[in-house]
Amino acid sequence: GQNIDQPTEMTATEGAIVQINCTYQTSGFNGLFWYQQHAGEAPTFLSYNVLDGLEEKGRFSSFLSRSKGYSYLLLKELQMKDSASYLCAVRGNRDDKIIFGKGTRLHILP
Amino acid sequence: GAVVSQHPSWVICKSGTSVKIECRSLDFQATTMFWYRQFPKQSLMLMATSNEGSKATYEQGVEKDKFLINHASLTLSTLTVTSAHPEDSSFYICSAAPGTGIDEQYFGPGTRLTVT
Numbered sequence: 001g002q003n004i005d006q007p008t009e010m011t012a013t014e015g016a017i018v019q020i021n022c023t024y025q026t027s028g029f030n031g032l033f034w035y036q037q038h039a040g041e042a043p044t045f046l047s048y049n050v051l052d053g054l055e056e057k058g059r060f061s062s063f064l065s066r067s068k069g070y071s072y073l074l075l076k077e078l079q080m081k082d083s084a085s086y087l088c089a090v091r092g093n094r095d096d097k098i099i100f101g102k103g104t105r106l107h108i109l110p
Numbered sequence: 111g112a113v114v115s116q117h118p119s120w121v122i123c124k125s126g127t128s129v130k131i132e133c134r135s136l137d138f139q140a141t142t143m144f145w146y147r148q149f150p151k152q153s154l155m156l157m158a159t160s161n162e163g164s165k166a167t168y169e170q171g172v173e174k175d176k177f178l179i180n181h182a183s184l185t186l187s188t189l190t191v192t193s194a195h196p197e198d199s200s201f202y203i204c205s206a207a208p209g210t211g212i213d214e215q216y217f218g219p220g221t222r223l224t225v226t
Contacts, residue, residue: 033214042203042217043154087153097144098215102153 002026004101006088011107012078020073020104022088033089033098034062034073043087046073075106083108112138114206116218123194123225131189131221133204139184140206144215145177148201160187194225 004024012018024032031050035043049055049064049071061074073086085103092099113136123129133143142161146154158168158179166179178190187206191198201222205215 035217040201040220040222042220044217045214048214097156097159099156100146100154105151 002090002092002099004088004090004099006086006101006104008102009105009107011109012075013109014078014080016078017074017076018078018106020075020086020088020106022071022073022101024069024071024088024090024101026069026090026092026099028093029066030091030093032062032064032071033087033091034060034071035087035089035100037085037087037103039084046086078108080108080110082106112206112208112216114140114204114216114218116202116204116221118221119219120222121224123223125195125225126193128190128192129194129223131191131202131204131223133187133189133206133218135185135206135208135216138206138208140187140208141184142207143181143187144205144207145179145187145189146203146205148203148220154203157189191223194223196225199223199225 006022034046037043047062054063059076064071085105087103088101089098115134117132145157148154156169157172158166160166160179160181162181162184168174181187201220203220205217207215
């Protein structure tokens with residue numbers, strides 16, 4: 001079967017740094033995605049990792065370790081608008097189907 | 111950038127009626143489109159994968175006769191919820207992939223369905 005685990009909720013302070021972890025067990029692996037979703041809206045793409053290592057994009061970075069089935073999303077210089085759900089998603093084989101984790105609701109405190 | 115639209119953005123219907131939701135890729139051709147359902151405070155659940163010109167592939171537990179999917183062209187896929195019930199009330203989101211080997215899918219804005 002396929003399983004993607006991430007914390008349900010996290011709280012952080014404006015201006016700080018937060019790391020959201022994701023572990024996965026899937027039949028095959030063909031890429032890991034992070035999406036941001038504000039309440040009532042569709043997800044927006046943040047990052048894509050298919051090789052081990054860190055991908056940096058502005059205030060957001062994503063890390064992948066395929067051998068450990070582990071990824072994290074790092075958010076720096078947190079802003080109030082970063083309050084949202086962050087979805088970890090994995091494409092387990094080459095049929096382009098992406099399976100989503102349950103998401104982590106991030107609350108930013110002033 | 112790639113844009114995906116959905117119509118309608120929200121709909122209210124009576125129990126027992128059918129509702130059609132359209133998903134369009136506006137500036138690219140989508141060989142594959144995906145339909146997701148999301149209940150409040152839960153993640154996206156993949157319902158089916160829609161390929162242009164062929165039958166959709168449904169995920170386990172999704173009734174293909176209840177959720178009819180038609181991918182008639184490379185820019186349009188439709189989801190019809192037949193004989194809707196209140197438990198079908200949900201947020202329905204489509205996504206589109208430009209082709210095989212792509213790095214990401216592009217999501218539509220979603221359709222909020224309320225069945226009374």
